[in-house]
Amino acid sequence: MMTGNSRAKVLLAVALALVATLAIGLAPAVSADRTRLQPGWDLFSPEQDIQIGKRLAAEVPKQMTLLNDPRVDNYLNEIGRTLVPHAPGFKYPYEYRCVNSAAINAFALPGGYIYINRGVIEAASTESELAGVMAHETAHVALRHGTSQASKAYIAEIPAALLSGWLGNNSGLGSAIVQMTTGFVMNSVFLKYSREDESQADVLGTQILYDSGYDPRALARFFEMIQAKSKSQPIEFFSDHPNPEHRVERVMEEVDKLGGPESGYKEDSRQFHEIQKYVDKLPPPPKKQTPQPQ
Numbered sequence: 001m002m003t004g005n006s007r008a009k010v011l012l013a014v015a016l017a018l019v020a021t022l023a024i025g026l027a028p029a030v031s032a033d034r035t036r037l038q039p040g041w042d043l044f045s046p047e048q049d050i051q052i053g054k055r056l057a058a059e060v061p062k063q064m065t066l067l068n069d070p071r072v073d074n075y076l077n078e079i080g081r082t083l084v085p086h087a088p089g090f091k092y093p094y095e096y097r098c099v100n101s102a103a104i105n106a107f108a109l110p111g112g113y114i115y116i117n118r119g120v121i122e123a124a125s126t127e128s129e130l131a132g133v134m135a136h137e138t139a140h141v142a143l144r145h146g147t148s149q150a151s152k153a154y155i156a157e158i159p160a161a162l163l164s165g166w167l168g169n170n171s172g173l174g175s176a177i178v179q180m181t182t183g184f185v186m187n188s189v190f191l192k193y194s195r196e197d198e199s200q201a202d203v204l205g206t207q208i209l210y211d212s213g214y215d216p217r218a219l220a221r222f223f224e225m226i227q228a229k230s231k232s233q234p235i236e237f238f239s240d241h242p243n244p245e246h247r248v249e250r251v252m253e254e255v256d257k258l259g260g261p262e263s264g265y266k267e268d269s270r271q272f273h274e275i276q277k278y279v280d281k282l283p284p285p286p287k288k289q290t291p292q293p294q
């Protein structure tokens with residue numbers, strides 16, 4: 001026979017079991033299956049990502065020509081506002097700008113400064129493909145790949161830093177940031193992602209696309225399209241983002257994990273094609289472009 005106390009315990013256990021069952025039943029199966037990604041080891045704080053990114057962003061116009069067209073930048077930021085709420089982790093002040101270069105490429109600085117070449121807008125066939133490239137770059141920021149790579153480079157430099165007095169004047173990390181954010185170092189440190197980083201940005205970018213209501217297969221389509229183009233012309237994107245075949249496969253694997261595209265997903269917009277036509281009619285990009293960050 002049960003005492004009042006133990007009956008209460010049994011009732012509680014039954015209630016908890018019921019709640020647990022309901023919770024499992026209600027949890028969307030798709031989110032349980034998606035690949036979980038976290039930022040890697042990093043010496044810097046997320047706030048420092050923003051400081052460093054700001055400093056690097058000031059260097060960008062010295063190294064390449066920005067399009068500086070509000071209509072195009074506003075459009076990119078409009079897509080950005082759809083994507084950003086679905087970027088996990090620290091809430092960076094994401095900002096997207098168009099670079100006046102026909103090369104199919106894009107890059108992201110720490111803290112949310114993202115640059116999309118005019119060539120990406122021209123090459124994409126739908127808004128979701130452009131959004132796919134933007135989501136990939138957004139993922140690099142959310143996963144903090146820039147400062148994570150810089151942290152590894154900094155650790156590797158410590159013996160030299162000690163000799164040159166970097167750390168001797170007590171401003172160690174601060175002066176390291178200054179050194180790392182100038183010219184060549186920016187390209188070779190902050191934009192030197194590993195293949196693993198690229199694969200993570202594809203996977204998280206695909207999740208961001210899916211969560212934003214876009215066709216999550218768009219990044220794979222973009223890769224296939226530029227891979228076909230790369231047979232007749234060198235594609236800059238692949239020198240920074242190698243191994244296209246495997247990447248298409250990995251994106252499609254993640255789409256399966258997400259349970260396929262959601263019904264009513266967004267594929268394209270009239271606005272995208274208007275912007276594409278508008279960009280097409282702008283004066284051609286300057287011929288002599290400083291090489292893009294590698």
Ligand SMILES: [Zn+2]
Nearest residue numbers: 140198201241
């Ligand atoms: Zn990338």
